[in-house]
Amino acid sequence: MSVIKQCLVSHTLLLITMLVAPFSVLAEESKFNMPRGVTEISEEVYDIHMLVFYICCVIGIAVFAVMFYSLLKHRKSVGAVPSQFHDNTAVEIIWTLVPTLILVLIAVPATKTLLKIEVDREADMSIKVTGWQWKWQYEYLDEDISFFSNLSEASNQARQRASGIDPSTVENYLLDVDNPVVIPVNTRVRFLVTSADVIHSWWVPALGWKQDAIPGFINTAWTEVKEPGIYRGQCAELCGKDHGYMPVVLEAKSQADYAEWVKEQQRKQEEAMLASGRDWSMDELMSRGEKIYTANCAACHQANGEGIGMFPALKGSPVATQGSVEEHTKLVLNGLNAMPAFGAQLNDADIAAIVTYERNAWGNDVGDMIQPSAVKALR
Amino acid sequence: MSTAITHEEEHHEDLTGWRRWVFATNHKDIGTMYLWFSFAMFLLGGAFALVIRAELFVPGLQLVEPDFFNQMTTMHGLIMVFGAVMPATVGMANWMVPLMIGAPDMALPRMNNWSFWILPFAFSLLVSTFFMEGGAPAFGWTFYAPLSTTFAPSTTDFFIFGVHLMGFSSIMGSINIIATILNLRAPGMTLMKLPLFVWTWLITAFLLIAVMPVLAGAVTMMLMDRNFGTSFFDAAGGGDPVLFQHVFWFFGHPEVYIMILPAFGIVSQIIPTFARKPLFGYASMVYAVAAIAFLSFIVWAHHMFAVGMPVAGELYFMYATTLIAIPTGVKVFNWVATMWRGAMTFETPMLFAIAFVVLFTIGGLSGLMLGVAPADKQYHDTYFVVAHFHYVLVTGAVFALMAGTYYWLPKWTGYMYDERLGKIHFWISTISVNVLFFPMHFSGLAGMPRRIPDYAVQFADWNFLSSVGGFVFGFSQLLFFYIVIKAIRGGEPATNRVWEGAEGLEWTLSSPPPHHSFTVPPEVR
Numbered sequence: 047m048s049v050i051k052q053c054l055v056s057h058t059l060l061l062i063t064m065l066v067a068p069f070s071v072l073a074e075e076s077k078f079n080m081p082r083g084v085t086e087i088s089e090e091v092y093d094i095h096m097l098v099f100y101i102c103c104v105i106g107i108a109v110f111a112v113m114f115y116s117l118l119k120h121r122k123s124v125g126a127v128p129s130q131f132h133d134n135t136a137v138e139i140i141w142t143l144v145p146t147l148i149l150v151l152i153a154v155p156a157t158k159t160l161l162k163i164e165v166d167r168e169a170d171m172s173i174k175v176t177g178w179q180w181k182w183q184y185e186y187l188d189e190d191i192s193f194f195s196n197l198s199e200a201s202n203q204a205r206q207r208a209s210g211i212d213p214s215t216v217e218n219y220l221l222d223v224d225n226p227v228v229i230p231v232n233t234r235v236r237f238l239v240t241s242a243d244v245i246h247s248w249w250v251p252a253l254g255w256k257q258d259a260i261p262g263f264i265n266t267a268w269t270e271v272k273e274p275g276i277y278r279g280q281c282a283e284l285c286g287k288d289h290g291y292m293p294v295v296l297e298a299k300s301q302a303d304y305a306e307w308v309k310e311q312q313r314k315q316e317e318a319m320l321a322s323g324r325d326w327s328m329d330e331l332m333s334r335g336e337k338i339y340t341a342n343c344a345a346c347h348q349a350n351g352e353g354i355g356m357f358p359a360l361k362g363s364p365v366a367t368q369g370s371v372e373e374h375t376k377l378v379l380n381g382l383n384a385m386p387a388f389g390a391q392l393n394d395a396d397i398a399a400i401v402t403y404e405r406n407a408w409g410n411d412v413g414d415m416i417q418p419s420a421v422k423a424l425r
Numbered sequence: 426m427s428t429a430i431t432h433e434e435e436h437h438e439d440l441t442g443w444r445r446w447v448f449a450t451n452h453k454d455i456g457t458m459y460l461w462f463s464f465a466m467f468l469l470g471g472a473f474a475l476v477i478r479a480e481l482f483v484p485g486l487q488l489v490e491p492d493f494f495n496q497m498t499t500m501h502g503l504i505m506v507f508g509a510v511m512p513a514t515v516g517m518a519n520w521m522v523p524l525m526i527g528a529p530d531m532a533l534p535r536m537n538n539w540s541f542w543i544l545p546f547a548f549s550l551l552v553s554t555f556f557m558e559g560g561a562p563a564f565g566w567t568f569y570a571p572l573s574t575t576f577a578p579s580t581t582d583f584f585i586f587g588v589h590l591m592g593f594s595s596i597m598g599s600i601n602i603i604a605t606i607l608n609l610r611a612p613g614m615t616l617m618k619l620p621l622f623v624w625t626w627l628i629t630a631f632l633l634i635a636v637m638p639v640l641a642g643a644v645t646m647m648l649m650d651r652n653f654g655t656s657f658f659d660a661a662g663g664g665d666p667v668l669f670q671h672v673f674w675f676f677g678h679p680e681v682y683i684m685i686l687p688a689f690g691i692v693s694q695i696i697p698t699f700a701r702k703p704l705f706g707y708a709s710m711v712y713a714v715a716a717i718a719f720l721s722f723i724v725w726a727h728h729m730f731a732v733g734m735p736v737a738g739e740l741y742f743m744y745a746t747t748l749i750a751i752p753t754g755v756k757v758f759n760w761v762a763t764m765w766r767g768a769m770t771f772e773t774p775m776l777f778a779i780a781f782v783v784l785f786t787i788g789g790l791s792g793l794m795l796g797v798a799p800a801d802k803q804y805h806d807t808y809f810v811v812a813h814f815h816y817v818l819v820t821g822a823v824f825a826l827m828a829g830t831y832y833w834l835p836k837w838t839g840y841m842y843d844e845r846l847g848k849i850h851f852w853i854s855t856i857s858v859n860v861l862f863f864p865m866h867f868s869g870l871a872g873m874p875r876r877i878p879d880y881a882v883q884f885a886d887w888n889f890l891s892s893v894g895g896f897v898f899g900f901s902q903l904l905f906f907y908i909v910i911k912a913i914r915g916g917e918p919a920t921n922r923v924w925e926g927a928e929g930l931e932w933t934l935s936s937p938p939p940h941h942s943f944t945v946p947p948e949v950r
């Protein structure tokens with residue numbers, strides 16, 4: 047409660063500042079305004095935003111000034127006598143034409159920038175971005191790199207209801223991921239944006255745009271970041287329960303650092319391939335299973351396996367305790383109704399670990415397990 | 426003919442107790458029921474909004490799970506749009522249109538009864554989903570597919586039938602209003618002499634008849650996709666999720682004008698009364714409303730600048746959208762010109778009408794910003810949008826409805842309301858509503874997406890302010906409730922004219938008006 051008290055004081059002050067702050071302050075302070083961003087496009091978008099904003103301010107102030115003058119002078123209590131005029135064609139024509147001209151004034155730069163955003167020139171590299179409930183997948187089409195980007199573990203723990211963790215102690219609360227998407231600076235990067243389930247929207251304000259991720263469509267968008275840095279955004283289209291928990295983190299690296307990063311990723315990818323080829327022990331599968339389950343399944347089926355709302359419990363469920371391990375694996379691989387086909391998201395070792403974990407956790411004690419090689423055979 | 430009327434009169438005056446309401450065919454009784462229903466929905470939708478604001482008070486998740494939060498945002502939107510604002514404007518039309526055009530009643534009294542009594546059933550269906558497995562709709566009031574089809578709980582079918590019923594109600598109500606205005610005007614009441622409120626409702630009714638079937642089509646396609654194996658919106662079956670958005674917004678954009686045009690009408694009645702001066706530019710006001718209504722059909726995809734439209738489409742929808750600023754500007758300028766060199770007094774209805782002009786204009790200007798496509802790629806789906814549509818719908822439509830309530834309450838009840846309390850209600854509402862919605866411009870621009878149950882800590886200040894404003898605004902509406910009840914129970918008797926500067930047929934009748942408003946058609950010169 048002391049948080050609230052403390053806030054009340056500081057916010058009363060803030061409210062006063064807000065009401066008296068001159069517009070120029072609003073324009074510079076990012077807590078008040080759209081960021082200028084780090085690309086040519088984002089800067090142009092920002093400039094148009096400010097142009098239209100200032101035009102709106104001028105119109106608003108002019109109209110309200112006339113109105114408030116009238117409210118002060120033309121009131122009965124100061125002895126005003128109502129005039130009875132109710133028409134004036136010249137005035138009507140003027141206040142139809144002037145706004146039209148203002149609209150043209152806005153339309154010219156807006157058209158120019160829009161054409162620049164939408165023109166689809168050759169790009170230096172392409173990244174396919176896929177929205178999933180509730181994470182992002184990035185596939186580097188030229189590099190054979192592919193990975194998922196989940197909300198960071200620290201944020202994920204703090205965001206649970208009544209977690210007892212103060213969000214202000216978590217670095218980049220709700221805006222941090224385990225694997226950011228990495229791009230080189232001064233390179234034209236094309237994003238191919240799509241979705242595997244519902245509609246999401248991929249948005250990093252510093253790039254100046256957002257692009258909906260729609261199942262069955264591949265939308266293209268591109269960027270060319272000028273400065274190295276980490277830029278944060280969020281899914282912007284309501285995509286179900288955990289819509290608020292699928293941030294976008296984009297890391298722009300220098301060309302050299304980027305090349306280094308690509309090598310590192312390819313090495314990791316190879317390691318995972320090797321892991322799927324060998325036999326795993328029960329303990330290995332269970333400990334890996336818990337990790338993968340937490341990242342991929344717990345959002346719906348819950349960490350305790352008891353499910354929530356429309357999402358069924360796995361604890362004691364027929365599939366996990368009575369059915370065969372092969373049927374269980376097939377369900378995880380191919381999905382069912384609202385559950386996605388995890389075969390497209392996870393490698394054989396991960397699937398094997400999840401299935402084994404689900405059959406032996408929370409008091410489910412089937413005792414059997416499945417090897418990555420067996421998962422491969424079921425695909 | 427005259428014997429028939431006498432017979433009807435006896436029949437109605439016999440109805441007492443619950444029969445008076447359940448079998449109501451009198452436009453005033455039905456109007457009253459519409460207004461009370463919409464106020465109840467306003468409180469329910471407001472309660473949902475308070476759950477939202479309570480959860481967003483400080484960062485972190487304190488009160489509700491994310492899925493329930495989504496149910497709150499969805500039901501808040503649905504209830505406020507379809508349950509509060511729309512029925513309230515229909516209620517005012519029921520009460521005022523016959524009085525303003527010199528008619529005895531609505532043209533189709535029995536259908537009038539039906540169109541009201543569908544509503545409680547429609548909203549019972551909708552609200553009953555809270556008590557079912559799967560919970561209430563949680564996919565936003567815009568219910569985009571496939572989140573509302575493949576990925577939604579089974580309770581969605583109740584939502585679909587609820588929407589169907591609301592559509593029946595709106596279409597029947599609209600037919601009734603059109604039939605009344607076109608057929609029951611007093612001799613001499615030509616179309617270009619209609620009070621502005623009647624004009625705005627005539628045009629609104631045509632909008633409703635045009636777009637409610639489109640909404641019905643959208644939810645029917647959802648129903649088919651969900652239950653009968655079609656793939657209208659399912660990409661896996663060759664369908665098109667973006668088609669849903671086109672269909673929805675072809676309904677949805679005219680829908681926002683359905684909510685705001687009657688508000689324009691109310692304000693256009695009130696300002697001349699308290700400025701003691703005729704409405705400036707009557708004809709241009711009518712043409713502006715017609716122009717806005719026409720444009721509302723050809724701008725729908727400005728809600729979709731992020732879906733990946735071809736650039737030609739984006740340009741077209743940007744140009745068409747910004748055009749709406751012209752007739753809207755004309756209306757604002759005309760209201761100001763009406764005040765100019767009048768002799769104004771500031772009773773509560775006038776205060777709300779003036780606040781409407783200022784705050785609706787702010788909402789209109791942010792609407793212009795949103796219409797600029799390249800910038801909308803940033804604004805889209807952020808709190809900036811939330812700020813915009815709450816300025817036009819709360820400080821726009823709802824403020825106009827409150828202004829109309831204070832303006833006509835003495836005519837409806839026969840008693841003056843408590844002016845001192847009315848002014849207190851106005852000031853608390855106006856200050857708190859700005860504390861509630863103004864900071865949302867900033868949180869949106871700074872990057873806060875809408876419809877999230879928790880947020881990054883840099884948005885904490887704005888959200889805290891909004892929540893404080895929200896609670897004050899919400900609870901101050903209980904004062905409004907008290908003022909209305911107090912006026913119904915008695916007070917200073919209202920004269921026929923009620924307001925010194927009031928002009929029009931409705932003010933020639935007693936307060937409250939007789940059972941059959943105009944039994945003898947008045948002469949209009």
Ligand SMILES: [Cu+2]
Nearest residue numbers: 246281285292
């Ligand atoms: Cu999403």
